[in-house]
Amino acid sequence: MQALFQEKLQVLNVGLSSFADSITRAGGSVLQIEWAPPALGQQEVGRALARLVNLLSVETANQTAFDAYQSAQPVLSSVGIAGKVLPNMGERMILHGGPPIAWKDMCGPMKGAIVGAILYEGWAENLARAEAMASSGEIAFEPCHHHHAVGPMAGIISPSMPVWMVTNTTNGNHAFSNFNEGLGKALRFGANGPEVITRLKWMGQILAPALRAGVELLGGVDLKPMMAQALHMGDEVHNRNAAASSLFLKRLISALLKTPTPAADLAAVVEFIAGNDHFFLNLSMAACKAMLDAAHGVPGSSMVTAMARNGVEFGIRVSGTGSRWFTTEAPVVDGLFFPGYTTADAAPDLGDSAITETAGVGGFAMAASPAIVKFVGGTPQDAIDNTMAMTHITVGRNNAFTLPS
Amino acid sequence: MQALFQEKLQVLNVGLSSFADSITRAGGSVLQIEWAPPALGQQEVGRALARLVNLLSVETANQTAFDAYQSAQPVLSSVGIAGKVLPNMGERMILHGGPPIAWKDMCGPMKGAIVGAILYEGWAENLARAEAMASSGEIAFEPCHHHHAVGPMAGIISPSMPVWMVTNTTNGNHAFSNFNEGLGKALRFGANGPEVITRLKWMGQILAPALRAGVELLGGVDLKPMMAQALHMGDEVHNRNAAASSLFLKRLISALLKTPTPAADLAAVVEFIAGNDHFFLNLSMAACKAMLDAAHGVPGSSMVTAMARNGVEFGIRVSGTGSRWFTTEAPVVDGLFFPGYTTADAAPDLGDSAITETAGVGGFAMAASPAIVKFVGGTPQDAIDNTMAMTHITVGRNNAFTLPS
Numbered sequence: 001m002q003a004l005f006q007e008k009l010q011v012l013n014v015g016l017s018s019f020a021d022s023i024t025r026a027g028g029s030v031l032q033i034e035w036a037p038p039a040l041g042q043q044e045v046g047r048a049l050a051r052l053v054n055l056l057s058v059e060t061a062n063q064t065a066f067d068a069y070q071s072a073q074p075v076l077s078s079v080g081i082a083g084k085v086l087p088n089m090g091e092r093m094i095l096h097g098g099p100p101i102a103w104k105d106m107c108g109p110m111k112g113a114i115v116g117a118i119l120y121e122g123w124a125e126n127l128a129r130a131e132a133m134a135s136s137g138e139i140a141f142e143p144c145h146h147h148h149a150v151g152p153m154a155g156i157i158s159p160s161m162p163v164w165m166v167t168n169t170t171n172g173n174h175a176f177s178n179f180n181e182g183l184g185k186a187l188r189f190g191a192n193g194p195e196v197i198t199r200l201k202w203m204g205q206i207l208a209p210a211l212r213a214g215v216e217l218l219g220g221v222d223l224k225p226m227m228a229q230a231l232h233m234g235d236e237v238h239n240r241n242a243a244a245s246s247l248f249l250k251r252l253i254s255a256l257l258k259t260p261t262p263a264a265d266l267a268a269v270v271e272f273i274a275g276n277d278h279f280f281l282n283l284s285m286a287a288c289k290a291m292l293d294a295a296h297g298v299p300g301s302s303m304v305t306a307m308a309r310n311g312v313e314f315g316i317r318v319s320g321t322g323s324r325w326f327t328t329e330a331p332v333v334d335g336l337f338f339p340g341y342t343t344a345d346a347a348p349d350l351g352d353s354a355i356t357e358t359a360g361v362g363g364f365a366m367a368a369s370p371a372i373v374k375f376v377g378g379t380p381q382d383a384i385d386n387t388m389a390m391t392h393i394t395v396g397r398n399n400a401f402t403l404p405s
Numbered sequence: 406m407q408a409l410f411q412e413k414l415q416v417l418n419v420g421l422s423s424f425a426d427s428i429t430r431a432g433g434s435v436l437q438i439e440w441a442p443p444a445l446g447q448q449e450v451g452r453a454l455a456r457l458v459n460l461l462s463v464e465t466a467n468q469t470a471f472d473a474y475q476s477a478q479p480v481l482s483s484v485g486i487a488g489k490v491l492p493n494m495g496e497r498m499i500l501h502g503g504p505p506i507a508w509k510d511m512c513g514p515m516k517g518a519i520v521g522a523i524l525y526e527g528w529a530e531n532l533a534r535a536e537a538m539a540s541s542g543e544i545a546f547e548p549c550h551h552h553h554a555v556g557p558m559a560g561i562i563s564p565s566m567p568v569w570m571v572t573n574t575t576n577g578n579h580a581f582s583n584f585n586e587g588l589g590k591a592l593r594f595g596a597n598g599p600e601v602i603t604r605l606k607w608m609g610q611i612l613a614p615a616l617r618a619g620v621e622l623l624g625g626v627d628l629k630p631m632m633a634q635a636l637h638m639g640d641e642v643h644n645r646n647a648a649a650s651s652l653f654l655k656r657l658i659s660a661l662l663k664t665p666t667p668a669a670d671l672a673a674v675v676e677f678i679a680g681n682d683h684f685f686l687n688l689s690m691a692a693c694k695a696m697l698d699a700a701h702g703v704p705g706s707s708m709v710t711a712m713a714r715n716g717v718e719f720g721i722r723v724s725g726t727g728s729r730w731f732t733t734e735a736p737v738v739d740g741l742f743f744p745g746y747t748t749a750d751a752a753p754d755l756g757d758s759a760i761t762e763t764a765g766v767g768g769f770a771m772a773a774s775p776a777i778v779k780f781v782g783g784t785p786q787d788a789i790d791n792t793m794a795m796t797h798i799t800v801g802r803n804n805a806f807t808l809p810s
Contacts, residue, residue, distance in 0.1 A: 232639050232775075232776060233638040233639045233647075233648050234637050234638045234639070234809065242638075243638055243648060243651070246648075246651040246652060246654075246655050247651060249651075249654075249655055249658070250651050250654055250655070250679045251679075253654070253658060253675050253679060254672060254675050254676040254679055254680075257668065257671055257672035257675055257676075258672055263662065263668065266662055267659060267662035267663055270658050270659050270662055271659040271662075274655045274656075274658060274659055275659075370637070370809045371637060371809075380809070404639065404775045404776075404785070
């Protein structure tokens, strides 16, 4: 005991920080452990939460949900037009990323993208009229997720846009995603200038028919093995899709060449795909959505089946709680910025692409992608630690997606 | 000392095994350490070898050779016809893998491949006449390496075959390799049936002109960055070229589509490349050859600039000893065999593909390719250990080729 007092005093303070503050003021050193009573101290809610831990009925329901996710076989079956193939898609409806949000509450990039979509649809002639129309209430805004769809960033899907059609052949549920426009000025980042609209038109008129013809000639493309292979080639299939995009192009190209697509269009299509290492992202997302929708709707299951951000709120959906969203403030991301810009200029976190993490890939599989880790400033060991840490909050491990070594 | 004799006796025997044999016969346990005096006991040669260790003039020469290897920039510049572009290629000459060897001494697969090449060239009408011609002495057989070329397995290159043309743009030396035929029955394994010859004809008449047009439209393809990227995507660019082949196809395809190649040919060309995950191997080999030829011919350098096998002998060339080969018996490879076959049915090690290991990739970079390690029955840790062990016999490390994590 005497020896203890001869050592330098080290204090860990749990809970109320005022105790720690006193020690700091007195010149001492203290580590504050963040802790608060469960359910913000509401005893009844706290007890109810505690009763859910290891509850047999929940564990059983989770296993049912997990098995449905695990056995899902997402297959890219075709390419369709959103207004024709998305369930319950309205004529004057625009879908967006994340949980529900009203026009007036949306972040800048989402508003910009919606204005762009209105111009793309030809519903208004210029930016001012498009913005007036968006705020007038005559257009319905709904989450992609309410239509079995997902879209990265702003996640905008309007009726005449082409969409990937993915089918889970195990139980027949469908999932959808828009096409990836590439980097630079793009609708999903809120850009809506003429070059953005022109590219969207080209994607609808040239790219989509070519891809539909190619995919249908192949009789569909199994996405799960392609994602599994890409995970062994340095991708985590969210922020890095370089290998998957190559594999997809390689799979598609022979079929594309057998379709009646004119040679000049074909060259443009292939150049577009080959020039965009993120091309596969939207396919990865649709595949994840198809797998997770299979797990959705199991009574009593607490498995998270969607995580998504709308630039203002971060929301999750849970298998056993139907269409309800549980939301909180969307975090501001401390990411990489163009020179001169900081987090103060940025919208909070945005988009449906966290469907990949919900499905156990993306950030959850960062150990597969050392290149991404170095990009964001970590070490490969950080990535492995992160992936292993995630196993504490997951229902199980995917037997189709493995990590190298 | 007394305690020692109470323990179980453990013997390590160095050198002559007869001492160990006596212990074994007496029922003891002994570990025999393989050791022999340097230079098989020839004192003068042994002393001469010892004087070479850390000799300044050799170290300096090796650094010069290594720098030339390191600074080489192999670029795929075009596709040519062997008889027209290979230096000193004779009209009735056939090149083969490994060090020099006479027809009568060749292994079965090499003889089979040469007979196939004679049929392909139209020098004989059937197998029997082709074999008679091969043994008659009217055809010159020379190693690919004597013509700045490399070929996997039998490594057969005859005058009308198409070859990759790789230029080291740093100092202008050229290297060449034939095209990869894919797996199954192929000339490089000694197969020479009609389907093999038909495919070779198609490769010369359709594939080669299409590739030449595409490569030239691109103004050449830098191979080193492509290999470096593939090393981060699970390839070691010898036995696994899945990523590199995808990257190469992705790079080439837009250009191919802009060439006047007829649509049906283009579809066949792309299908052929996309269907062969080893397609890039011969490019990897030619790139390695270009880098190593840059290091060849430095007086006094002991850097190994080629390792190659002809199915009978394993040979090396050393930078400072010119065109001379140093050979030994080719090892029998304890590899994977088709059911019912064993090492007893196999030819000893064959081909120029060890040029990849000479250049520090392939088996030397096995840590980059966990998939290959599992294929041959090891663990990723074995691969890392192997790669690290190789640093004891290499002159330096390549600053362009790194390993993931």
